[in-house]
Amino acid sequence: MRIFRTDGVEVQALQGLDLLVADGELMALVGASGSGKSTLLGILAGLDVPTAGSATVAGFDLLAMDARARLRYRREVVGFVWQQTARNLLPYLTAVQNVVLPMQLSEGGGGRHARRRRVAHAEDLLGLLGLAHCRDRRSREMSGGEQQRTAIAVALANSPAVILADEPTGELDSATAEQVFAAFRTANEELGTTIVIVTHDQAVASQVRRTVAVHDGRMASEVLRRTEVDASGAERVVAREYAAVDRAGRLQLPRPYTEALEIRERVVLDLEEDHIRVSPDRKDGEGGEPRR
Ligand SMILES: Nc1ncnc2c1ncn2[C@@H]1O[C@H](COP(=O)(O)OP(=O)(O)O)[C@@H](O)[C@H]1O
Numbered sequence: 001m002r003i004f005r006t007d008g009v010e011v012q013a014l015q016g017l018d019l020l021v022a023d024g025e026l027m028a029l030v031g032a033s034g035s036g037k038s039t040l041l042g043i044l045a046g047l048d049v050p051t052a053g054s055a056t057v058a059g060f061d062l063l064a065m066d067a068r069a070r071l072r073y074r075r076e077v078v079g080f081v082w083q084q085t086a087r088n089l090l091p092y093l094t095a096v097q098n099v100v101l102p103m104q105l106s107e108g109g110g111g112r113h114a115r116r117r118r119v120a121h122a123e124d125l126l127g128l129l130g131l132a133h134c135r136d137r138r139s140r141e142m143s144g145g146e147q148q149r150t151a152i153a154v155a156l157a158n159s160p161a162v163i164l165a166d167e168p169t170g171e172l173d174s175a176t177a178e179q180v181f182a183a184f185r186t187a188n189e190e191l192g193t194t195i196v197i198v199t200h201d202q203a204v205a206s207q208v209r210r211t212v213a214v215h216d217g218r219m220a221s222e223v224l225r226r227t228e229v230d231a232s233g234a235e236r237v238v239a240r241e242y243a244a245v246d247r248a249g250r251l252q253l254p255r256p257y258t259e260a261l262e263i264r265e266r267v268v269l270d271l272e273e274d275h276i277r278v279s280p281d282r283k284d285g286e287g288g289e290p291r292r
Pocket residue numbers: 004005006011012013031032033034035036037038039040
C-alpha cells in the first residue's frame with residue numbers, strides 16, 4: 001500500500017496489490033496512466049517506501065532497509081531503465097564508458113587489472129545486445145533504440161538479480177520498440193535476469209509470456225501466453241486471460257461482463273463441483289438458477 005499526502009489530499013496509489021514475480025521471469029505490467037505502475041516500480045527500485053504492507057526483492061525486505069543497505073541494493077541488486085533515453089546515459093561518456101561506470105561506483109577504483117576486467121565485461125554486454133558497433137559512440141551518435149539497448153547494458157553492469165524498466169519504449173516507434181524488447185528477452189534468456197517492464201502499450205503482451213494489468217492500484221487481470229503444438233505438429237501461441245484473486249479472495253469482474261448481465265451491487269454465488277457460478281441478483285428471485 002502506498003498513500004501520498006499532499007496539501008491534506010490523500011491519494012491511495014497502491015491498495016491491496018498482490019503480485020508475485022518468479023525468479024528468472026520476464027513479465028510486463030500494463031495499466032492506464034495514473035494506475036500506480038511507476039509507484040510500484042519506485043518501491044521495487046528502493047527509491048520509495050510503501051506506507052504499509054510488505055515488499056521483498058531477491059531476499060531484501062524493502063521496508064526494513066537502512067540507508068546503507070538501500071544504497072547497496074540500488075547499486076547491486078536492481079538495475080533500472082527509464083523512459084527518457086537522456087536519463088539513462090551520461091551524454092559525455094561513450095557506450096562502453098557508460099556501462100563501466102556502475103561497476104566503478106560499486107567496486108571503487110582498483111588497479112589496471114580491475115579496470116581491464118570491467119571494460120571486458122562492458123564489451124561482452126554490448127556484444128550480447130548487438131551493440132558492438134556502438135562501443136565508442138556517445139548518446140547523440142546513437143539511435144533512440146541503440147541508446148535504450150545501451151541503457152539495458154548499463155542496468156546489467158553489476159549483474160543485478162532484477163531489472164526494472166518504466167516505459168522503456170515510450171519514446172520509440174513500434175519497430176524500434178520491438179528491438180528493445182528483444183534485448184530484454186536476450187538478457188532474460190542468456191543471463192537469467194528477472195525483468196519487470198512497465199508500459200501503457202498493450203502491444204507488449206505479444207512480446208512477453210506474462211502480462212499483468214493494474215487498475216486503480218490493484219492487480220486486475222493477467223494474460224499468460226504459451227506455445228502449444230497441435231495434432232499436425234504446428235506450433236501456435238495460446239493466450240489466456242485470468243482475473244486476479246487477492247489473498248482476501250477478492251476479484252474484480254470485468255466491466256463488459258457486469259454490463260452485459262446488468263450486475264450491480266451484489267451477485268449470487270454458487271459453488272459447483274469444479275467452478276463457481278456468479279449470477280445477477282434478480283429481485284423476482286430467479287437469480288441463481290442456471291441459465292441454459
Ligand atoms: N509523489 C507523489 N505525490 C502525490 N501523488 C502521487 C505521487 N506520485 C504518484 N502520485 C499519484 O499516485 C497515482 C499513481 O501514479 P503513478 O504510479 O505515477 O501511475 P502510472 O505510472 O501508472 O501512470 C496517481 O494518482 C498519481 O497522481
